[in-house]
Amino acid sequence: MKIAKKIFSHHLFFPLICLFLVLILNLISTPTFFEITIQNGVFYGYIIDIINRSSELVVLAAGMTLVVASSGGTDISVGAVSAIAGACCIFALGWDIDTYNVPYFVGFFIAMAAGAICGAWNGFLVAKLRIQPMVATLILFTAGRGIAQLITSGQNRYVRVDSFRWLGNFLPGSPVPTPVIAAAIVILLTSLVLRYTALGTYIQSVGINRQSSRIVGLQSTKIIFFCYMFCGLCSGIAGMIMTSRIYSIDANNVGNLVELDAILAVALGGNSLGGGKFRISGSVIGAVTIQALSTSLYAMKITADQLPIYKAIMVIIIVALQSPEFKSFIASIRKNKFPPAEIQPKINKEEPAL
DSSP: OHHHHHHHHSTTHHHHHHHHHHHHHHHHHOTTTTOOEEETTEEESHHHHHHHHTHHHHHHHHHHHHHHHHHSSOOTTHHHHHHHHHHHHHHHHOSSSSSOSSOHHHHHHHHHHHHHHHHHHHHIIIIISOOOHHHHHHHHHHHHHHHHHHHTTTSOEEOOOGGGGTTTSOOTTOSSOHHHHHHHHHHHHHHHHHHHSSHHHHHHHHHHOHHHHHHTTOOHHHHHHHHHHHHHHHHHHHHHHHHHHHTEEOTTTTTTTHHHHHHHHHHHTTOOTTSSOOOHHHHHHHHHHHHHHHHHHHHTTOOTTTHHHHHHHHHHHHHHHHSHHHHHHHHHHHHHHSOOGGGSOOOOOSOOOO
């Protein structure tokens, strides 16, 4: 009984159950779902494709997790920031040419810097000016794609150099998709920093109570600012992966509506959208679950235009399950069904003395 209680109360139980159900759904619709083959030295299969396609969402979910944990709000500009980062990189490297104008790592650095600057802007509005996160990030959500369009002169720009495709596809001689490697590096470095430094504890403290954290000496403004800047950096990495997949920049479609997926991944991972305690591992599982769900819906002939409807329904359900009112309702049911021992009637099995 104690083992079952520990399993059910584990923070990854709900995310893993969701992932398990989605995978079973895929297996029913596609009997060869778990088969993995090697063709031309490269891994292929439905599972490989799901992990590959969820890589940029995993990166975005890592940044979104810290934003939600520290500020109790969400960054709805991550898709637009990804488009800005991709546009900046291709602008620096050059388009419709056979060689780069600058080395590739310079373009990659420019994309990372663009994402970090956008994140710093959001962090300044939220942490310093105390603007609500939804309202603060709505600025770049609205204007970000326009900025990307200005950078690319309103055109879809293509990169003709083959090495530009490596980040979004495969490195020469590597059987594993490069986006999977990039996402694994981001998650590994983030987890190590949060685990072996006090930053993770600081973020949780600020998310639980910003005022109290400042009283005990934590610089809550800087912590929240850092989390938004890190989220912008993750958006830059995701933007590079997205543009590399299609070896071009389409400012209107790169990262379109990915904000909903990132928020949903954090919620599916068992993280509270009100801030406080968080688990990066849960967000990773949530991101993979979303991609697996998308694969299932596409197999059921659901169009791309209809897909956000089903994801929005999931967000509503998950947020409702995490609401204090619902938790109080469940607690009251448990209390009525299993009253505490001290108020349970005591039965005296001994015979009264005559």
